[in-house]
Amino acid sequence: MTTTAPAVSAASPAPPVAPVRALVRGLSVLNAFDEEHQAMRAAEVAARAGLNRAATARVLRTLHQLGYVRIRGDKFLLTHKVLELGHGYISGVPLAVSARRRAEELTAAFSEPCTAGVLSGAEVICIAGTRAPGLIRSGLSVGARIPAHASSMGKVMLADLSDEELRRVVGDRLSRLTGNTIGRLDTLLEEIHTVRSRGYATNDSELQPGHRTMSVPVRGPDGRVVAAIGVNMLRSGPEALEAATAEYLPPLQAAARRIEEDRARLSHD
Numbered sequence: 001m002t003t004t005a006p007a008v009s010a011a012s013p014a015p016p017v018a019p020v021r022a023l024v025r026g027l028s029v030l031n032a033f034d035e036e037h038q039a040m041r042a043a044e045v046a047a048r049a050g051l052n053r054a055a056t057a058r059v060l061r062t063l064h065q066l067g068y069v070r071i072r073g074d075k076f077l078l079t080h081k082v083l084e085l086g087h088g089y090i091s092g093v094p095l096a097v098s099a100r101r102r103a104e105e106l107t108a109a110f111s112e113p114c115t116a117g118v119l120s121g122a123e124v125i126c127i128a129g130t131r132a133p134g135l136i137r138s139g140l141s142v143g144a145r146i147p148a149h150a151s152s153m154g155k156v157m158l159a160d161l162s163d164e165e166l167r168r169v170v171g172d173r174l175s176r177l178t179g180n181t182i183g184r185l186d187t188l189l190e191e192i193h194t195v196r197s198r199g200y201a202t203n204d205s206e207l208q209p210g211h212r213t214m215s216v217p218v219r220g221p222d223g224r225v226v227a228a229i230g231v232n233m234l235r236s237g238p239e240a241l242e243a244a245t246a247e248y249l250p251p252l253q254a255a256a257r258r259i260e261e262d263r264a265r266l267s268h269d
Contacts, residue, residue: 022059025051029059030068030082034145039075095227098262099218100128102255106231107132109251115140116218116229116259119157122170124148127227146207149174149188150181152215153228155201159192160217160225166192180205200249204241214245216252218259226263229256 032048033040040048046056060076063069067081099116106114107130116128117140124147126140140146148154149170158166167185176183182191195201203213215230231252233244 025049025055025059026063029056029063030078030085033078039072039077041075045076094263095218095259096127098259099227099229101262102259103128103130103229106130106229106251106255110231110248112248113232114230115153115213115232116227117146117153117157118227119148119154119225120145122148124151124154124157124228128229147175147177150177150203150206152201152203152213153230155192155195155203156215156217156228157225158188159195159201163189163192177207178205178209182206200252202241202245212241212244214248214252216249216256218256218263220260221264227259229259 028049028051029045032045037044037048042057042060043053045060046053049056051059060069064071064076068079069076070079071077095118103114103116106112111132113132114128114130115126117124117126119125123145126142126144126146129140129142129144146154148158158169161169166189170185170188172185174183174185174188175181182188191201200214200216203211203215205211207213212233213230214233215228217225218227218229220226229252231248233241233248
């Protein structure tokens with residue numbers, strides 16, 4: 001008797017498979033590069049990727065042959081071809097498409113940079129960022145990573161976690177980026193409780209001096225937070241910050257609702 005294997009649909013949970021080691025290594029090497037580590041020797045890449053030098057050298061040679069890295073002296077740098085890896089997400093995923101559109105609308109209204117991001121572990125990954133018209137000032141670039149505990153986007157997404165989940169995600173040691181950065185877990189939890197109660201988060205020079213932002217959550221159909229969208233409030237002084245918060249909060253919340261509606265509509269198109 002012939003038995004037919006059950007069909008597996010895209011919605012069916014995939015059975016666990018052993019990781020493809022070469023792919024894991026390649027992604028580890030690509031993720032080793034960031035804004036502060038743009039050009040590295042092979043040994044530096046190996047240390048940041050958590051690989052031995054021989055494996056790292058093979059991966060770098062392969063990436064070089066494929067055009068994803070270039071060589072300058074004894075250092076390796078990413079090429080623009082790496083952007084192709086994220087193009088499908090930025091141009092085709094409803095959340096990213098709508099976030100970019102709404103961020104642009106907010107910037108047109110505020111003349112301030114706006115940013116949207118998603119939570120990845122203890123970091124926020126930017127999925128949309130705008131530049132204020134006619135000014136050098138800009139928000140985060142797409143793909144940039146920032147510590148969640150030091151950003152308003154991160155705080156509104158951390159607020160969707162339980163206290164126990166938050167402890168597991170951020171750990172006990174919080175990096176201090178400025179004198180205003182929250183460096184203690186118990187202090188962060190107090191801040192997160194405030195964010196939960198008021199529905200938005202602010203950041204006053206916690207990521208970098210003079211960098212003030214406000215963000216609101218974007219929720220999925222089940223009510224859980226899937227992203228955040230925020231505005232850079234480039235105003236000084238507590239009174240100016242309070243005034244900016246009152247001015248920007250309603251449009252930000254409206255933009256978040258539009259993203260939620262866009263995401264639901266585009267997901268069914």
